[in-house]
Amino acid sequence: MHRPVMVAQVVELLGVKPGGTYVDCTVGEGGHAAAIMDRAGPGGRLLGLDWDGEALAVARERLAPWGSAVRLRQEPFSRLAEILAEEGMGPLDGVLFDLGVSSRHLDDPTRGFSYQHEGPLDMRMDRRQTLTAADLVNGLGEDDLAFIIARYGEERWARRIARSIVERRARSPLRTTTDLVAAIRDAIPAPARRKGGHPARRTFQALRIAVNRELEQLEQALDQAADGCRPGGRVCVISFHSLEDRIVKRRFLVLARAGRGTVLTRRPLVPGPEEVRENPRSRSARLRGFEVGDEGGQPGPGSGATTA
Numbered sequence: 001m002h003r004p005v006m007v008a009q010v011v012e013l014l015g016v017k018p019g020g021t022y023v024d025c026t027v028g029e030g031g032h033a034a035a036i037m038d039r040a041g042p043g044g045r046l047l048g049l050d051w052d053g054e055a056l057a058v059a060r061e062r063l064a065p066w067g068s069a070v071r072l073r074q075e076p077f078s079r080l081a082e083i084l085a086e087e088g089m090g091p092l093d094g095v096l097f098d099l100g101v102s103s104r105h106l107d108d109p110t111r112g113f114s115y116q117h118e119g120p121l122d123m124r125m126d127r128r129q130t131l132t133a134a135d136l137v138n139g140l141g142e143d144d145l146a147f148i149i150a151r152y153g154e155e156r157w158a159r160r161i162a163r164s165i166v167e168r169r170a171r172s173p174l175r176t177t178t179d180l181v182a183a184i185r186d187a188i189p190a191p192a193r194r195k196g197g198h199p200a201r202r203t204f205q206a207l208r209i210a211v212n213r214e215l216e217q218l219e220q221a222l223d224q225a226a227d228g229c230r231p232g233g234r235v236c237v238i239s240f241h242s243l244e245d246r247i248v249k250r251r252f253l254v255l256a257r258a259g260r261g262t263v264l265t266r267r268p269l270v271p272g273p274e275e276v277r278e279n280p281r282s283r284s285a286r287l288r289g290f291e292v293g294d295e296g297g298q299p300g301p302g303s304g305a306t307t308a
């Protein structure tokens with residue numbers, strides 16, 4: 001079971017209120033959604049999106065007690081605006097994004113996200129999509145591979161890793177996560193391999209982001225989320241790495257400068273030491289919030305509870 005992070009802080013920052021209407025753009029296994037519905041009470045409504053059908057099946061069961069007050073759809077959150085129109089839903093009181101891969105994915109070797117288990121080079125979040133990590137690894141030119149690994153993995157050995165992949169695949173295509181890990185290991189000088197965690201971590205992150213177009217989707221969705229909110233409605237985002245956190249921070253600033261509302265978190269909120277001890281995955285979580293203003297860009301009624 002995926003363990004949701006910073007649950008109390010999320011409910012607080014979203015300002016969940018009885019009877020409110022919420023969208024959980026990454027409903028996953030429904031942990032945050034259940035906490036939101038607990039607080040929103042009988043009149044509350046929630047739409048949960050996730051592009052992963054298996055996660056949604058778990059959420060469906062967990063959120064069953066709320067009946068038709070909870071709707072779930074297998075969709076990428078970049079379609080948020082269209083989905084709201086289709087559902088005739090809005091304006092919203094809050095939108096939540098809890099980014100990243102659920103631990104269930106990471107632990108499932110058949111999904112190909114893990115550099116620690118052998119599996120196919122897949123990494124698709126949405127298995128209806130056709131492009132996989134194997135297509136990128138075996139199909140992209142060396143320059144494009146190096147660019148992706150450097151940009152999305154912030155990997156200093158990107159150029160060498162790209163070259164090693166290209167050399168290896170000239171002998172035979174890379175099929176599994178183990179093949180890719182071997183190519184990465186060959187590329188990184190031995191002294192560097194001994195520090196900074198698993199040598200394949202950053203390259204795997206980069207490919208996952210590229211396969212799923214994660215950063216583009218996030219930018220689009222943040223704007224759509226703000227557009228969907230009523231004055232006083234809030235958009236909250238938990239991110240797990242600096243690339244995403246930077247996008248969230250910048251997008252919220254751009255919206256604030258455009259007079260669309262107020263950034264609620266000058267600095268991101270982080271989990272307390274107890275949560276980090278109990279759930280090490282929460283260690284890198286960063287939570288940011290934005291409150292949509294009225295048309296003049298002023299914070300809406302009931303705001304003022306700024307955090308950080």
Ligand SMILES: C[S@@+](CC[C@H](N)C(=O)[O-])C[C@H]1O[C@@H](n2cnc3c(N)ncnc32)[C@H](O)[C@@H]1O
Pocket residue numbers: 002003004005025026027028029030031032033049050051052055075076077078098099100101102125214217
């Ligand atoms: C960290 S988990 C969410 C866990 C959830 N908050 C809970 O309490 O169980 C992130 C989820 O977001 C989904 N996801 C990531 N990017 C997405 C996107 N662009 N569109 C839809 N779902 C996405 C993943 O499939 C995954 O289930």
